[in-house]
Amino acid sequence: MLLSLQIENFALIDSLTLEFGAGLNVLTGETGAGKSIILDAIDIILGGKISDRILRTGSHRALLEASFQLSPILKDWLTAAEIDELDDGVLICSREISNQQEKLRSRSRVNGVVINKQQMAGLREHLVDITAQGQTVHLGRANRQRDWLDHFGGAKVLDLRRTVALAFAQFQQAQQALEQYRANDQQRLQQIDLLKYQLEDLEQAQLTEADEQDNLIQESQRLGHSVELQLQSQQVYEALYEQEQGAACSDLLGKAEATLTEMGTYDAQIQPILELVQEALTQVQEAGLQINAYGADLETDPQRLQDVEDRLTQLKQICRKYGPTLADAIAHHQRISAELAVLGGDEQSLEGLEQRYQVSQKELTEACVQLTQLRQAAAQTLADRLLLELKPLAMDKVQFQVALQPTAPAAHGSDLIQFLFSPNPGEPLQPVSETASGGEMSRFLLALKACFSQIEDVDTLVFDEIDVGVSGQVAQSIATKLHALGKHHQVLCVTHQPIVAAMADQHFQVAKQVLDAEQAHERTVVRVTALEAPERRQALAEIAGGQSAEGALPFVDTLLQEATALRQGKKKRGKKALDKTTSRQKSVRS
Structure with a gap:
């Protein structure tokens, strides 16, 4: 409140x-x-x-x-x-x-x-529920009448209407997916051809490791300088281990070891230095042996060098097309394989889309039928209750019907709702906006609100x-x-x-x-x-009589007495008393 x-x-x-x-x-x-x-x-x-x-x-x-x-x-x-x-x-x-x-x-x-x-x-x-004068215009709109009927129908109708809206959205998605699939079928086939070409190109390259290109570059450099590497490894070996002229590094370290050993017999402080020289001698000897074995294993292989260069050229082309790196090319290979598997199953995909469309259409139709049935029951209840509300509003001869006409399924169902009204006996039912006068529209709207007031929580x-x-x-x-x-x-x-x-x-x-x-x-x-009471009496007189407010006071007193009786639940006055009050109001205004 x-x-x-x-x-x-x-x-x-x-x-x-x-x-x-x-x-x-x-x-x-x-x-x-x-x-x-x-x-x-x-x-x-x-x-x-x-x-x-x-x-x-x-x-x-x-x-x-x-x-x-x-x-x-x-x-x-x-x-x-x-x-x-x-x-x-x-x-x-x-x-x-x-x-x-x-x-x-x-x-x-x-x-x-x-x-x-x-x-x-x-x-x-x-x-708050506000009923303004302009709503009599909206009263004739089909969507407003549909909303009023659905709200009158209560939670079951509103829940089912939400179900219909969801089913319609799913139906639209299925329909759009199917139409798009059919419209893009030529484009899909062109895409399949492109992906097949790329897939064949990548499969011929036999890509396996992302670092293959780096490894081949190192091998190419080694094969291209094998003669130089053999000569240089021999020079290193001689310098470390065996020198034709002069002493090699190992010989000099051997002499230093012997001298330090002799010195150690007189001074124990020499021992750590001796150990360092011995360790250095061991490492120099090992390095000499390894560089000698490296030089012995080096071979000049022009054919292998050519194979490596050819493979590098192939990998560079692959990277330019699908890279920029070899890892990117491998990822692209995997991606188009999966995409081609989806696009290639055209018959299966089309069948699935058609099945999804048919299922969603059936679910929408069934939900709309159920909603129509609930609306028909709510429409009859609303018509009966509205006629009861209109009867005390001096419209006891009025006819009213909520008509449901089938339409194409939509988010709100498959019904066109129309409030049909006939204020006079013998006249056919017509849309309420085309039949009712201003006063009748006001009373109709008031009765409608009275119906809704019994079910709404406002x-x-x-x-x-x-x-x-x-x-x-x-x-x-x-x-x-x-x-x-x-x-x-x-x-x-x-x-x-x-x-x-x-x-x-x-x-x-x-x-x-x-x-x-x-x-x-x-x-x-x-x-x-x-x-308060005195001021209210005067205000009512001004409303009733205008400039003749004083002359309207007896009429106002009658109104207030009638209102008090009604509020206290007394028996309603008869038609004669009402006519008398009405005629007196007219005489006051005249």
Whole structure:
């Protein structure tokens, strides 16, 4: 339930605080007084669209705030959104709007925590249902009628509708995949030819090791300089181990070893030096033996050198095509092998895609049939309940039907939903938007909301001039219906009907006021007053009689007595009394 509303610098409102109560809350005032501004503020707080004219002239920031009574559903929402509850058991929604560099920016908060547009839209469904005058236009739209029927059908219909939407998405994916496969078949065959050529080229290269190219480069260098390496290895051997002229390194180390050995007999400090020389001698001898064996094994092999050069040339070409490195070429070989295996199985892939398409089409069709069956049952229930709601609204002879016509399966099912309406006996059923008058549309919409109020969990219902275009007995019926809704919901209603206003549990009067009227800088503001019994009687008289307000007071007293009787559950007045009140209202206005 909406507990309070605070508005700052919004349209013609400089600062305003309103406190609402349970039951029926009405706002009255002259045309253009600013009643709808209050409802616009509620809509904008809960994520409604903003325009350039939203800020009060001369202001760069507006703040709108609404406090709601916390309910179990709202507690669950706060838990899911990870937002803490407030200590006083109230949920506070606010929206700050500012003008920054000629651009409007806004920020929404719940209990002080910034939330995004999607979160606010989800929360709004549990807080307020606003029925504005413009909704009578939307009433004739097929998609709106479909949504209303599905929501009336409840969780089963909505769950199955989500299943249909998922099945339709899978069907579309399967259809697109099959169409794309068929459209790209020529391109696929060309791709297969290219991959086969590359695969044959790579397989002929017989690539196995990523470092083969580096190893072949080293072998090529060794084979190309084998003569030089043999000569140089002989020179190293002679220098280390065996020298024809002069002493080799091993000979010199041998002499040094002998001398150090003799010195060691006189001084033990020589021993470490002796060990170093002995170790060096051993390593020089071993190096000499190994270099000698290396030189002996070296052979000049022109054919092997040519084979190595040819292989290197082949590998360089492979790397230019599929590289840049040999490792990249090997990875490309593996990749195209796998890709060719997929593309090559064309018959199997086509068969799989066709099977997937047929299965998804069957699943979509079956889900749509089930959804249609649930909708048919919901349509009959809605028609029966709506006729019951319309009967006390002076529309007891009306005919109503929810027609379902088959259409191609889509995300919302395979039904075209149409609300058919006939307000007069003997007249055929026609689409409601083409048949109902303004007053009938208002009553129809009110009855529809009454049907939904029994299944929706929203606490606050808002009506913006739902009684437009009606008078007399019809206005009384609407007033009674609004009051009945107020027994189970909080109802906010903007009205010009004194009969409706008389039924209110709380009555607010909206008026414009000019500040500093005697000075050069005049400003117009909207003021809202919560009316008590004396002020309310006078306000109702002004609504009923206009300039003849004093003459309308007896009529107003009658209205208030009737309203009190209805609120107290007394027997409804007869048709004669109602006609008398209606005729008296006409005489007062005339």
